């Protein structure tokens with residue numbers, strides 16, 4: 458079969474695969490995957506070793522693609538995760554009642570919201586990349602995902618009508634037709650690397666790992682065992698404080714340690730450094746740490762001049 462005479466959908470599947478984007482069949486005229494759902498898996502054939510999801514079945518093998526697409530006029534599913542892609546999917550409202558929530562008031566669609574996100578980040582619209590118009594008139598911007606990052610699909614993760622397609626999801630590839638309307642390439646460029654600021658927005662904030670308290674108290678060698686034990690005990694109280702009580706716990710720890718500072722058994726800068734480190738490790742801001750520690754020290758009498766009133 459020569460490409461010229463190949464059905465359009467086979468051609469679309471092969472074209473995607475040639476870009477290195479694994480594909481799988483979607484039901485003809487539909488966006489749902491062809492084949493059985495996991496709940497109805499017969500555990501035979503390709504699933505004899507367990508159900509295989511579309512993401513697992515997707516392939517760039519043109520022979521396998523040709524065989525599959527000769528069976529039926531399947532639409533083309535593109536497995537974004539295995540393709541190494543992160544697709545930003547800018548959607549339109551479904552109907553007149555589908556309006557932006559408070560946070561995005563006044564925005565007409567996903568494109569508006571995405572433009573606002575770019576503006577907030579002080580970045581340009583990153584639209585010099587492979588772009589598809591969906592059957593509903595939405596737009597999908599294809600980016601290559603950074604190496605070593607597993608970005609997942611999400612609905613509305615960046616804002617109203619702004620979805621992402623990566624691992625755990627797929628897009629309907631250009632050349633497919635759903636409900637009589639086509640998915641079309643509107644900008645045929647290579648997929649650009651995902652801008653770093655977008656990658657940051659899509660990567661959840663890492664939870665600070667609990668810091669081993671003994672690693673914090675760097676000044677301990679010069680301190681008596683009694684004071685060292687007291688310092689570790691105070692730092693542990695901050696670490697185990699519940700959310701909402703951490704600020705108060707840090708203040709209390711500073712207050713308790715102020716006594717040793719006042720007596721000259723503990724250096725104020727060392728106690729300050731340890732308390733700040735433990736405060737930051739439980740999620741307090743630098744400013745919150747500074748305020749709590751300063752006021753704890755002051756109330757506890759640290760730094761008082763001898764003879765002060």
Ligand SMILES: [Zn+2]
Pocket residue numbers: 493494495497498499500504507508509
């Ligand atoms: Zn199965």
